[in-house]
Amino acid sequence: xxxxxxxxxxxxxxxxxxxxxxxxxxxxxxxxxxxxxxxxxxxxxxxxxxxxxxxxxxxxxxxxxxxxxxxxxxxxxxxxxxxxxxxxxxxxxxxxxxxxxxxxxxxxxxxxxxxxxxxxxxxxxxxxxxxxxxxxxxxxxxxxxxxxxxxxxxxxxxxxxxxxxxxxxxxxxxxxxxxxxxxxxxxxxxxxxxxxxxxxxxxxxxxxxxxxxxxxxxxxxxxxxxxxxxxxxxxxxxxxxxxxxxxxxxxxxxxxxxxxxxxxxx
Numbered sequence: 001x002x003x004x005x006x007x008x009x010x011x012x013x014x015x016x017x018x019x020x021x022x023x024x025x026x027x028x029x030x031x032x033x034x035x036x037x038x039x040x041x042x043x044x045x046x047x048x049x050x051x052x053x054x055x056x057x058x059x060x061x062x063x064x065x066x067x068x069x070x071x072x073x074x075x076x077x078x079x080x081x082x083x084x085x086x087x088x089x090x091x092x093x094x095x096x097x098x099x100x101x102x103x104x105x106x107x108x109x110x111x112x113x114x115x116x117x118x119x120x121x122x123x124x125x126x127x128x129x130x131x132x133x134x135x136x137x138x139x140x141x142x143x144x145x146x147x148x149x150x151x152x153x154x155x156x157x158x159x160x161x162x163x164x165x166x167x168x169x170x171x172x173x174x175x176x177x178x179x180x181x182x183x184x185x186x187x188x189x190x191x192x193x194x195x196x197x198x199x200x201x202x203x204x205x206x207x208x209x210x211x212x213x214x215x216x217x218x219x220x221x222x223x224x225x226x227x228x229x230x231x232x233x234x235x236x237x238x239x240x241x242x243x244x245x246x247x248x249x250x251x252x253x254x255x256x257x258x259x260x261x262x263x264x265x266x
Contacts, residue, residue, distance in 0.1 A: 070098060074169030077139040081127050081161050084172055085143065091119025100190060101164045101171040107193035123147040137165040138173075160185075179203065180210075 074080035080099065087095040093116050097105065100115060108115060125145050132140040141163065146156040162174035176185045186203065188196045 070095070071169045074099070074171070077131050077141045077161075077163045077170045078127055078129055080163055080170035080172070081141045081143055084161075085125045085127065085145070088117040089120055089123045089125065091117050093117065098168075099172055101173045102166060103164075104171075104173060104190035104193070107191060111193050111197070113193065113197075120147055139163045139165070139170065162189075164191075179207075 070083070073083050084096070084099045086092075087099060096117055097115050100108075105115075123145065124147075125143055127141065127143045130142065134140065139162075141161045143159050143161065144156050145159055146154055149155040157177055160176045161172060162176070163170045164173040165171075173191050174187065174189045176187045178185045186199065188199060190196060
């Protein structure tokens with residue numbers, strides 16, 4: 001604990017890359033199956049993959065081992081976010097799934113999505129202790145996530161987590177983070193998965209558009225470099241290398257201009 005926040009980090013040999021900023025880690029790689037599967041003959045899908053359990057089957061199953069421990073670890077919103085981020089960082093699929101709200105898991109199941117983080121040995125996070133309670137069963141917690149970008153340099157993103165209080169403790173229901181600097185944050189509601197997936201798709205298209213635009217601008221700059229050489233016979237070649245400090249000839253009005261004063265920078 002330091003200055004009202006919790007910090008965790010782990011160094012390792014793996015190198016992370018934040019191509020899509022924070023949302024890449026917490027959504028794009030959390031939600032698998034974004035690509036539509038190729039069509040299969042009737043019965044082939046059920047033969048190659050077991051059917052998803054129904055809600056009645058799930059209710060009959062005993063509580064997973066360690067669920068009581070997880071309940072005590074997520075007794076408050078800040079602790080829940082710490083446990084969640086650690087599970088994301090270490091790639092603990094089972095714990096990540098348990099830490100999403102019941103409605104978020106239900107929404108993901110209906111769309112045949114599965115939360116599965118890849119983990120990162122180079123990541124570290126900070127969770128702030130200030131909690132904004134929205135209702136008896138709702139809260140917001142702020143955090144930061146730092147990892148290496150595509151150039152191997154540390155990048156820190158701020159994330160606000162939306163949590164819901166359930167019988168087994170506080171659970172992740174949504175998140176908000178700034179993707180493009182100077183623009184409003186992207187809000188993702190994990191309890192409304194169709195809307196979340198639509199936002200992810202639009203974000204992917206926007207990132208590709210901006211990347212292509214940036215690459216095109218760089219290519220044009222390289223193809224048309226500014227020629228800063230001076231022709232030997234130009235009038236500029238007659239300009240003295242330094243402006244005289246004294247009046248020119250005998251006319252005081254023809255003094256050289258003073259050099260530009262230093263500009264104060266804020």
